[in-house]
Amino acid sequence: MSAATIEAPSRQPRTRVRRRRSGAPIHIALIAIVAVGLLPYLFVLTTSVKTNEQFATSYWAPSFPLHFENYATAWNQIAPFMLVSVVVAAISIVGIVALSLLSGYVFARFQFPGRRFFFTMVIALLMVPSIASLIPLFVMMRDLGLLNTLWVLIVPRIAGGAVLGTILMKTFIEGIPQELFDAARVDGAGAGRLFRSIMLPLSLPVVGTVSLLTVIGVWNDFFWPLLTVTDNALKPVSVGLLFFRGQAGTDYGAMFAGYMIASLPLLLLFLFLSKYFLAGIQGGLPGSH
Amino acid sequence: MAIQTPDRVVPDTVAILADTNPPRRPRRRRSISWGAYLGLAPLAIMLGVFCYYPAASGIFHSFWNWNPGGESTFTGFDNYATMMSDQLWWESFKNLGIIFLFGVVSWVIPLAAAELLISLRSERAQFVYRTLLIVPMAFPGVVTALIWSFLYQPNDGVINTFLKSVGLDALAQNWLGDPHLALISLLFIGFPFIAGLPFLMFYSTLQNIPKEIFEACSLDGVNRIQRLFLIDLPLMGRQLQLLLVLVIIETLQYGFVAYILTSGGPDNATTVPVLHMLSEAFNGGNWGYAAALSTTLFVLTVVFSTIVAVAKRRDSTTNVKGM
Numbered sequence: 001m002s003a004a005t006i007e008a009p010s011r012q013p014r015t016r017v018r019r020r021r022s023g024a025p026i027h028i029a030l031i032a033i034v035a036v037g038l039l040p041y042l043f044v045l046t047t048s049v050k051t052n053e054q055f056a057t058s059y060w061a062p063s064f065p066l067h068f069e070n071y072a073t074a075w076n077q078i079a080p081f082m083l084v085s086v087v088v089a090a091i092s093i094v095g096i097v098a099l100s101l102l103s104g105y106v107f108a109r110f111q112f113p114g115r116r117f118f119f120t121m122v123i124a125l126l127m128v129p130s131i132a133s134l135i136p137l138f139v140m141m142r143d144l145g146l147l148n149t150l151w152v153l154i155v156p157r158i159a160g161g162a163v164l165g166t167i168l169m170k171t172f173i174e175g176i177p178q179e180l181f182d183a184a185r186v187d188g189a190g191a192g193r194l195f196r197s198i199m200l201p202l203s204l205p206v207v208g209t210v211s212l213l214t215v216i217g218v219w220n221d222f223f224w225p226l227l228t229v230t231d232n233a234l235k236p237v238s239v240g241l242l243f244f245r246g247q248a249g250t251d252y253g254a255m256f257a258g259y260m261i262a263s264l265p266l267l268l269l270f271l272f273l274s275k276y277f278l279a280g281i282q283g284g285l286p287g288s289h
Numbered sequence: 290m291a292i293q294t295p296d297r298v299v300p301d302t303v304a305i306l307a308d309t310n311p312p313r314r315p316r317r318r319r320s321i322s323w324g325a326y327l328g329l330a331p332l333a334i335m336l337g338v339f340c341y342y343p344a345a346s347g348i349f350h351s352f353w354n355w356n357p358g359g360e361s362t363f364t365g366f367d368n369y370a371t372m373m374s375d376q377l378w379w380e381s382f383k384n385l386g387i388i389f390l391f392g393v394v395s396w397v398i399p400l401a402a403a404e405l406l407i408s409l410r411s412e413r414a415q416f417v418y419r420t421l422l423i424v425p426m427a428f429p430g431v432v433t434a435l436i437w438s439f440l441y442q443p444n445d446g447v448i449n450t451f452l453k454s455v456g457l458d459a460l461a462q463n464w465l466g467d468p469h470l471a472l473i474s475l476l477f478i479g480f481p482f483i484a485g486l487p488f489l490m491f492y493s494t495l496q497n498i499p500k501e502i503f504e505a506c507s508l509d510g511v512n513r514i515q516r517l518f519l520i521d522l523p524l525m526g527r528q529l530q531l532l533l534v535l536v537i538i539e540t541l542q543y544g545f546v547a548y549i550l551t552s553g554g555p556d557n558a559t560t561v562p563v564l565h566m567l568s569e570a571f572n573g574g575n576w577g578y579a580a581a582l583s584t585t586l587f588v589l590t591v592v593f594s595t596i597v598a599v600a601k602r603r604d605s606t607t608n609v610k611g612m
Contacts (some may be wrong), residue, residue: 007308026405026409027414029401029405030402030405030406030409030418030422033398033402033405033422033481033483034418034421034422036426036480036481037421037422037424037480037481037483037484038421038425039429039442040436040437040447041424041425043447044436044439059450060454094391099331099332099335100332102328102331102332103328103329103331103332105328106325106328106329107329110322110324110325110328111322112322112325112326113322115325118329118333121336122332122336125336125340125341126594127584127590127591127594127595128340128344128587128590128591129452129538129541129542129587129590130542130588131344131542131544131563131586132344132347132583132584132586132587133340133344133347133583133585133587134567134583135347135566135576135579135580135583136342136343136344136346136347136350136580136583137339137343139346139357139576140343140346142357142358143357143358155339156339158335159335159338159339159340160339160340162332162335162336163336163340166332168555184610205481207434207587208297219429220429220430220431222430222431222545222548222549223544223545223548223563223567225566226548227571237429237431238429238430238431239431241431241432241435242431242435242549245435247384250445252439252445259432259435259436262429262431262432263427263428263429263432266427266428266429267424267427267428269427270424270426270427272425274420277427277490278423
């Protein structure tokens with residue numbers, strides 16, 4: 001490279017650099033990695049539209065006709081689990097957003113004794129792994145008689161989600177210019193009005209991130225619902241899939257169709273909200289990295 | 290009571306206007322102050338009851354022969370003494386060590402992918418590849434685990450069928466049923482390990498390195514491999530440290546994949562602390578002992594999380610704000 005740079009006239013090196021960098025080897029390597037990563041999912045996708053006979057005769061290749069009725073079969077069994085997850089996620093989101101908006105607003109915009117102490121108490125909870133308090137929380141829920149109810153899935157999730165939610169909200173609200181609040185206050189707005197007319201509309205991106213994190217959390221939570229909910233009608237999708245696999249036996253088409261249906265909500269969210277999705281995974285706000 | 294002072298210098302002309310503010314402020318603050326506590330009350334109750342109380346209760350009962358719903362007896366450090374001589378507990382930590390080491394070594398692939406990705410000139414191509422590389426992240430963890438459990442199936446599974454179809458029947462194994470292979474099979478779930486935090490961190494760090502540095506390198510005749518070791522990795526030092534501790538914390542909580550695929554078997558070859566703890570509580574009814582195990586995991590996590598928090602505070606390019 002350096003030799004070329006010295007010998008060539010001024011325009012030459014740029015084109016060479018470009019040709020070298022966008023070279024085929026990089027594309028081939030990346031395509032190979034992408035292919036290896038996606039292959040299991042593609043295999044499941046193609047198998048999900050096969051009957052067992054098609055699966056036996058053509059294991060690898062897609063086989064026609066496509067049997068979409070596998071999806072209907074799977075949906076009938078998966079739908080109740082999906083519904084539970086949707087309900088749990090929806091109620092949790094409402095609870096988490098309400099709690100963390102309010103507390104984030106208080107932490108960001110008010111001065112009061114103990115403010116630092118309380119906020120530290122919230123942050124400290126980031127260090128408590130959910131698995132560590134699982135057993136005492138289980139005993140507590142049993143004593144409260146909440147096992148095998150929707151509340152056993154919802155309430156701890158709200159408490160857990162409000163921790164990161166409050167931290168994100170506080171940071172975000174601190175970033176809103178004080179002038180906005182002052183102007184509204186001069187116009188005669190009280191604390192409640194400031195909250196409704198300024199805070200709520202401006203904090204929608206954080207509300208989005210928190211909601212997305214909650215949905216991902218509900219869809220991935222495994223041990224807690226496994227241990228606290230034994231009633232099949234109340235199982236969320238993560239645990240329900242395990243039961244579904246047992247039911248499907250060796251009917252791979254329907255089994256894989258079920259896996260795909262269960263993944264669809266998160267895939268759609270990823271597709272349309274990938275900015276928030278990635279921010280959530282990295283524990284921050286969109287655009288912060 | 291702290292009174293917020295405006296951090297900008299107020300010019301004389303505005304000073305008159307500003308003068309009207311100070312006398313009103315303390316009054317408003319005082320009346321608002323109670324509102325602030327009222328606003329925090331719901332959060333305080335939720336976190337107190339469902340986060341702090343269980344954590345405290347777990348630590349407290351780890352010193353008891355805990356019999357939920359019945360009589361518990363105080364046993365002091367007995368549970369911890371039992372833990373010290375619990376063969377399976379230590380074996381589960383040995384497995385964790387292997388899981389951790391494997392996790393760190395496997396960063397090679399995400400690192401290579403991130404390097405390849407930033408070598409692409411076209412932003413659009415970068416975006417397309419990046420998205421395709423991380424799509425597996427969007428699948429629920431349970432689905433990925435279930436799919437891989439099918440890949441590993443001895444009869445109909447993808448891996449054995451593939452080996453047989455290319456004439457390597459001898460290499461076909463009972464992947465999850467063989468105590469020697471079960472753990473390594475679990476570790477290969479998610480291969481090529483791109484869809485995860487390490488890749489995202491490598492990629493965003495590399496993106497943030499100023500282009501001038503790379504240009505200077507290529508002018509000086511530094512080749513791609515040299516640049517990786519001389520420029521990219523040293524500049525990533527902070528992120529690598531952080532990642533290391535994050536992986537430790539994640540590894541401590543490792544469990545559901547092993548539960549779905551092997552339930553800790555065969556022959557306890559894939560048992561991990563979380564599974565051991567759960568089986569002590571829910572199968573053995575040893576709640577106090579399980580509480581001691583969970584307290585141990587908790588303490589280990591806190592130690593490592595503190596290291597992360599300290600590292601993050603020193604690092605101005607952190608992702609998590611408000612810490």
